Every structure is written in structure tokens, then in C-alpha cells.
Amino acid sequence: MHPCISYNKSMKTHTAVIHRTTSQMGMYSITLVVDGSLAFTPGQYLAANMQDDRSAVLPEILYIEKVFGREVTLCPRTLDGWRPGQAVFYRGPLGKGVRIPQFSKWMALISLDDNPARMLSLAAYGSENGLDMVMAGDWVANAKISGDIPASIELAPLSQIQELTSWADFIFFDVPHSQLQSLGKLTQSIPALLRPGFAQVLIHTPMPCIGIAECGICAVKTRRGYILACQDGPVFDLLEISFL
Ligand code: FES
Structure with missing residues (x-):
């Protein structure tokens, strides 16, 4: 049995109500009203089901964008049928989020996906915290997405990654599991990315059981063997990942 399984079996399910949905980056962000307060680290997620959708066996994985009082806004994505007033069951915040370097001043947020929503x-x-930031990716050419990025954040195409690596003191990648090999090629062409403590990666991957059944579908190959993104991620140190 995986050592974390007892922790996950004790995960509590909570109930919340969808307060509003907002069009953002060409998708919808959902704001829940929860009981009490919810503390989270960027990169953590909720596993949620609509209360009245008995056909949905697997939870939706919803990354947290922000918390304001009892309102929890989830990163934009496509979710059919989720409407204000509906009740949802959720567990979380789950997983390990970003370990932000204490003295970071210049942060580059680079998404290899077609939408940077999980980095919000x-x-x-x-x-x-007054950091200078650049967000980069091929998605910057899409005005529907880039138009919703705060004006204080600079945008750059992925082709400028070499310059960003020289400028930033911390780099955060958002990478779908299917694009891990592309990230591996980047680390080969820009070895500076592999400086200790310099870069972390959110690996976006299906997490159907969130650790409860140890399905292994979310497994990520690391230098210490395969580990589960649902529990030991989804944020990893770039140095930890094995691209072999
Ligand atoms: S072990 Fe099933 S989702 Fe991680």
C-alpha cells in the first residue's frame, strides 16, 4: 500500500454552492462559497462533483485561482452544466503546490499548454508581493486569452525562453503530461534551467482517483522512481523529473 493512502482515505468531503461563473480567457471560472475559510498554495486543487450529477463518477480537478473570504475562485476551464446556485461536493485543497523562493523578485511563468489558466x-x-513578472507561451498570440492577463504582467512568446532564463530568478512551468518530452528538450538546450531551486513545474495530468484507489494513472517518472502527481505533485522541482 502506498504510504499516503491512509491520508487520502481520511480526506473529508465538503459542500459548497456555486456563487457565480465568469467568462475568462475564453473559458469559465467558477466561484464557490464555502463554509469557513480555505488556505491554499498556488498549484493546489480541489476535486469536485456536482451534487445532483449522479452520472459523474470521477471528480473534476479544479485548480484554485484565489480565495477571498468564503469565496473560492477556480481557474477557468470548460465545465458544461455548472451553474450558479448549484451545490457541489469537494475535497481539498489537495496535492503539493509551489514552494516559492523567499527572495524571488523576477518571476517567469511559462505555459507549454494552449492556455495559462493554471498559473493565475x-x-x-x-x-x-510586488514581483516583476513575465508570462510566456504560444498562447500569447490569442487575444481572447492574453487580453485577460493583468496589464502589469509582461507577455512573451515561447521563443524568448532563453532570454527569460537569463532575466528571471525563478521560473514556473505549466506543462500537460503529454508535453513533458518538450520540456525535456528545453532543459537540454538551456542547461541553466537546471540550476538548483531555479525552476518548478506543474504537471497537468488526469487524476481520476486523487490517490484513493492508487490507480497510478497520474504517475510521473522522477529521479527517485515513479511518484503520484495527485499526492506528491502536481508541482515538482524541475530537477526532480526524469526525462529519460
Ligand atoms: S493514484 Fe489515481 S489519480 Fe493519482
């Missing part, structure tokens, strides 16, 4: 919580942290 870290961008909000950077804004609150």
Missing part, C-alpha cells in the same frame, strides 16, 4: 494563482501571488 501564482500570478496573483506575484502581484500581491
Whole structure:
């Protein structure tokens, strides 16, 4: 049995209500009203089901964008049928989030996906703490997405990653599991990315059981063997990942 399984079996399920949905980056962000307060680290997620959708066996994985009082806003994504007033069950915050370097001043947020939504919580942290930030990816050419990025954050195409590596003191990647090999090629062409403590990666991967059944579908190959993104991630140190 995986050592974390007892922890996950004790995960509590909570109930919340969808307060509003907001069009953002060409998708919808959902704001829940929860009981009490919810503390989270950028990169952590909720596993949620609509209360009245009995056909949905697997939870939706919803990354947290921000928390304001009892309101929890989730990163934009496509979710059919989720409407204000509906009740949802959720567990979380789950997983391990970003370990932000204490003295970071220049942060580059680079998404290899076609949408940087999962990086919004870290961008909000950077804004609150006065960090200079650049967000980069091929998605910057899409005005529907880039138009919703705060004006205080500079945008850059992925082709400028070499320059960003020289400028930043911390780099955060958002990478779908299917694009891990692309990230591996980047680390080969820019060895400076592998400086200790310099870069972390959110690996976006299906997490159907969130650790409860140890399905292994979310496993990520690391230098210490395969580990589960649902529990030991989804944020990893770049140095930890094995691209072999
Ligand atoms: S072990 Fe099943 S989702 Fe991680």
C-alpha cells in the first residue's frame, strides 16, 4: 500500500454552492462559497462533483485561482452544466503546490499548454508581493486569452525562453503530461534551467482517483522512481523529473 493512502482515505468531503461563473480567457471560472475559510498554495486543487450529477463518477480537478473570504475562485476551464446556485461536493485543497523562493523578485511563468489558466494563482501571488513578472507561451498570440492577463504582467512568446532564463530568478512551468518530452528538450538546450531551486513545474495530468484507489494513472517518472502527481505533485522541482 502506498504510504499516503491512509491520508487520502481520511480526506473529508465538503459542500459548497456555486456563487457565480465568469467568462475568462475564453473559458469559465467558477466561484464557490464555502463554509469557513480555505488556505491554499498556488498549484493546489480541489476535486469536485456536482451534487445532483449522479452520472459523474470521477471528480473534476479544479485548480484554485484565489480565495477571498468564503469565496473560492477556480481557474477557468470548460465545465458544461455548472451553474450558479448549484451545490457541489469537494475535497481539498489537495496535492503539493509551489514552494516559492523567499527572495524571488523576477518571476517567469511559462505555459507549454494552449492556455495559462493554471498559473493565475501564482500570478496573483506575484502581484500581491510586488514581483516583476513575465508570462510566456504560444498562447500569447490569442487575444481572447492574453487580453485577460493583468496589464502589469509582461507577455512573451515561447521563443524568448532563453532570454527569460537569463532575466528571471525563478521560473514556473505549466506543462500537460503529454508535453513533458518538450520540456525535456528545453532543459537540454538551456542547461541553466537546471540550476538548483531555479525552476518548478506543474504537471497537468488526469487524476481520476486523487490517490484513493492508487490507480497510478497520474504517475510521473522522477529521479527517485515513479511518484503520484495527485499526492506528491502536481508541482515538482524541475530537477526532480526524469526525462529519460
Ligand atoms: S493514484 Fe489515481 S489519480 Fe493519482
